[in-house]
Amino acid sequence: MTSADRSAKPSASWLEFARVQLARSVDGASLAVFRICFGLIMVWHMLKYFQVNGGITEIERVFASPPLHFTYPGFDWVQPWPQPWLTVHFAVVGVAALLVALGLFYRTACATLFLGYTYIFLLEATLYNNHYYLISLLSFVLIFMPAARCWSLDNLIARRFHKQSVPPTESSGTIPFWPIFLLRFQLFLVYFYGGIAKLNGDWLTGEPLYAPGNMLYDFLNGTIGLPESLQPIHLCLFLAWGGLFYDLSVGFLLLWGRTRWIALAATALFHIHNHFIFPIGIFPAMALSSTLIFFAPDWPRQVWAWICRQHWNFARKTSSETARPAKRQPQLAMGITIALAAFVFWQATWPLRHFLIEGDANWTEEGQDFSWRMMLRAKAAGHLTCLIVDPAIHTTNAKGRPAINWEACPEGTPQAIHIAIDSHQFKWSHHPGLTITHEPIFGHRLIYNPGSIPTDRQEAIDVGRQKVQDQWNKTLGRTPSIEPAISLSEAVMMIRERFQQRADQLQLSAEVREIFLQQLAELEHENELHLQQAAGIEQRRVQLVNSLQRLYLSPLADMVRPVIQRIEPFVLQGAPASGQTLLVIIDPPLTAAESVDAQAQLLKLSGGEPYVVWTDFSRMRPGDYRRLPQQFVTFDDRQLHMVWNHFREIEPYQLDKAAVRPWMIHQYAQKVGHRWQAATGRRGEVRVESYVMMNYTVPQMLISPEVDLTSVPLHHFSHNAWILPRNHRRLGIANQPVSTNVRR
Structure with a gap:
């Protein structure tokens, strides 16, 4: 035997062993429960989009109504269907999810669920969430898995009406081990890479968790009482380090039978806590149900046997796992082996690409998505301005002062x-x-x-x-x-007097009357608090304006608007x-x-x-x-600026995410540049001023305001020099931090 033969043999033996292990027969009950839970959770997820708020569904508000959508690089061709077909699309995805849970027309339903949901996922990049990406991955791999071999309508129909054509493996409910392995690998990766991402200075000092730490402190202090020595920062550190150790260890604990129950209890505690702290929708339910795939493949049958009072041993390996037939064991087909290896390699390496890119990914967002970098930073946009620089409109007057050539401006300016x-x-x-x-x-x-x-x-x-x-x-x-x-207090008094004088003439229902009086009392209360507040506090002013706007848009608007319009200028701005x-x-x-x-x-x-x-x-x-207007002129810093009003076409929920992500700002600037050129026939520069606060640091510029974003490229696998480096000047820790953008 040559040295080459000796070196190749261990490799071949390892590959053969892996193919045998992945092909061995196991009980399909665990995979069936995974399929059922995943399908039902997806039905719940789709139904949430049909909820009506303010007279419109979430489908209409989020996907159909916005003038523009932020898209993932290379997927700008994915655009919403016109209504009502977009609503029909969501309904089809929901039905497909239900069919997956029932195991009816399983392959077709899985493919429909994957394609339909991935289309929804690609429609709006500002809605990116790690568990949405995970849903697309899981729905994709389920297409190729025999998850309907057990406890499915397809199997029931086949056994009842097509007995002769049912293979023995399908009638017995056994499956190869590779689907179990692949699901375990994917979930292990989500947790473990989430833990690796938390190994950074900000997380280890608890800074991204100031808001949830304060919430937890207030809850515990108000219910059971806490000693004075325990401060909110201690709970922030507890949550940070607890989350770090959980993410790094839970995958290993789930893989080892002796610690599996401990891992399940920790998972339940972790996700239940997150459900009440973070707005992460279905993820806690999906994560908890998915964790069960780490138990023995026949655990559902063991649970059923226990319910039926039969003897069982949960820790014991079942015959379906350990059986070794006398004949030579089958191996996984080479094509499936290569496909599995490619998927595993992709998922193991793609999330690590941010290590090859210069800078902090939490700040630059380069390599941040599709990498299981979850709940890592609290990021809030304090200011975003899009400026158009066009020499044709910027001129000087006879006195040498800045002026605007109005004739060169787009129509409607x-x-x-x-x-x-x-x-x-x-x-x-x-x-x-x-x-x-x-x-x-x-x-x-x-x-x-x-x-x-x-x-x-x-x-x-x-x-x-x-x-x-x-x-x-x-x-x-x-x-x-x-x-x-008049003052705001005088306005409240006048509205109350007018209402009392005209209440009988207006012939209002008891419900409308009660709602109006509640809104008026709320406005009066907010005004009193506003007058008493300390200077510089903006939160109370916003609540005051919101209360006043509810009155302004109430069914009695014709009565209250003439009074509200008389309020002294800038009072509503504090x-x-x-x-x-x-x-x-x-x-x-x-x-x-x-x-x-x-x-x-x-x-x-x-x-x-x-x-x-x-x-x-x-x-x-x-x-x-x-x-x-869409574009208007401002005078600031002794200069005249042409401002592109992004608020006219970007919804608040979109702006909350886009304003802190450089690649989305770049994408929007490109669109603005194209629109300016279409309106004027000239190419104008688009420069953006963006101030961002991350982890309660002093707000700072995210991208260079001197760069024309229409002329610089966006690099996806290397650092973009127009993204400014981050500094770490800290703000004081407040008991009530500003609203932030925390992603799961």
């Missing part, structure tokens, strides 16, 4: 300059006369400041009203409604009372920001010069931005 302000420091004494503001709920509002010449309040109102009427009559040929501005007499001009034809006629009339009032809109961008919600 208003000749207005939005000046960024801090509403808390806005001095009305510096702005006498007519002023335009952009505020929550209202959008554009016209305010007249009589100035300090009239000393008496009533005189100021009379003088200001007369001046506004004269200007409107002379310029527009009509007279607007002019009312003095600004203190101005201390001056201000008049609110109510002229509906002028408040539609995108109306061509409204823009023409505003230009008349400004004497043909671009009019100014005072705007506190830092305290505006997405809905407030949507009242602005």
Whole structure:
């Protein structure tokens, strides 16, 4: 025997042994339970998309309504079906999942489930979740597994009506071992690689878990009481290190029979805790049921035997596992062996690609997806601005100051300059006369400041009203409604009085009356808390605006809106009372920001010069931005900027994820560049300013604002230099952290 023969023999023996082990017959009961649980959980998952919220289903809100979708690289051709076919698609996937659980038309149902669900998965990249990816993988491998050989309608029908054509292996309910091996391998990998990803400085100090740690501390302290020596940071560290040890060890504990029950108990505790802490949907149920695949393949029969009071030994290996027939044992077909090896190699190596890319994957997102990097960071976008740089529109006036060539702007761009302000420091004494503001709920509002010449309040109102009427009559040929501005407390009082006076005339049902009074009481309560709050706290202001908006959109809107529209400017953005007499001009034809006629009339009032809109961008919600045009001009840092209003086409749930992911920002910038070129015939640069806070550090820029994202490529397997490095300057640990984007 040559040395080559001696070296090849062990390899051949190992391959032969593996093929024999993967082909050996085992009970198919465990795989059948996996199939049933997976199918039923997927039915539940699909039904959740049919839930109605705000009059529309989740299918309509998430997939059909958004103007654009973020897609995975190479899959931009995957777009939603038009309605009602998109809803039909979800229904077909749900039916396919039910058929998988029943084991009816199993192969066809599995293929339909895989293709149908993967299509849904690919529709919207901002919804990426590790367990959605896992669902696609599991539904794919189930296509090739004999999971319907036991406890399925297919098997029942075949045995009853086609007895002669049923192979002995199918009638006995046995399967080869390779499906069990593959499912165990895939689940082991999910946990183990999730643990490897947690071996980083942020996780080991508990920083990503400040929010859940504080929640758990408040819950325990409020129910059982905790000693003063135990602080929230201790629970953060406990959760972090507990999660790390769980992920790294649970796969090994599940593989060893003696520790399997300990692993199952830890898995139940882990996923039940996550169910109440994180919004991760069906994953806890799917993970718990999938864990049972690590038990002996015939465990369901043993459980049934125990229920029937028969003797059983759960720890004992069954004959289906250990039986060794006298004849030569069969080997797994070479084609299946190669396919299994390829799948195992892909899943074992692909998640590790981020180690070959420079930088922190949690920050850059390079190699982050499809890698089982779960619950690793709390990431929140504090600011995102898309700027268009086009030399054709940026010019200078006769005095050498920045100006805009309005004729070169796309059609529909208003000749207005939005000046960024801090509403808390806005001095009305510096702005006498007519002023335009952009505020929550209202959008554009016209305010007249009589100035300090009239000393008496009533005189100021009379003088200001007369001046506004004269200007409107002379310029527009009509007279607007002019009312003095009031405080929020005065508005609440006036609404209550009007309701009491007109309640009988309105003929309201008891339910509508009760809801309205509850909304009014809620607004009054929020206003009192807002007046008492410490300066700089924004959370209460947001709740106040939300309460006011519910009234603004209530069935009694015709009664409350004239009062709400009189609230003093910037009060809804937390600004203190101005201390001056201000008049609110109510002229509906002028408040539609995108109306061509409204823009023409505003230009008349400004004497043909671009009019100014005072705007506190830092305290505006997405809905407030949507009242602005698709593109508009701002004045900030002594420069004029053309802003592309991404809020008009990106939904809040999309923005929450896209604004912290460089590759999604790059994808959106490419789309903006194409649209600008289509509208103007010129190629413009798209630069993005994005501030992101990760793990409660000081917000910092994520990508370089000097880079034109339409001209730089996006590298998927190497670092993109336009992504800025992360620093680690810490914020103080707060008991109530800001809302974050934590992914599972």
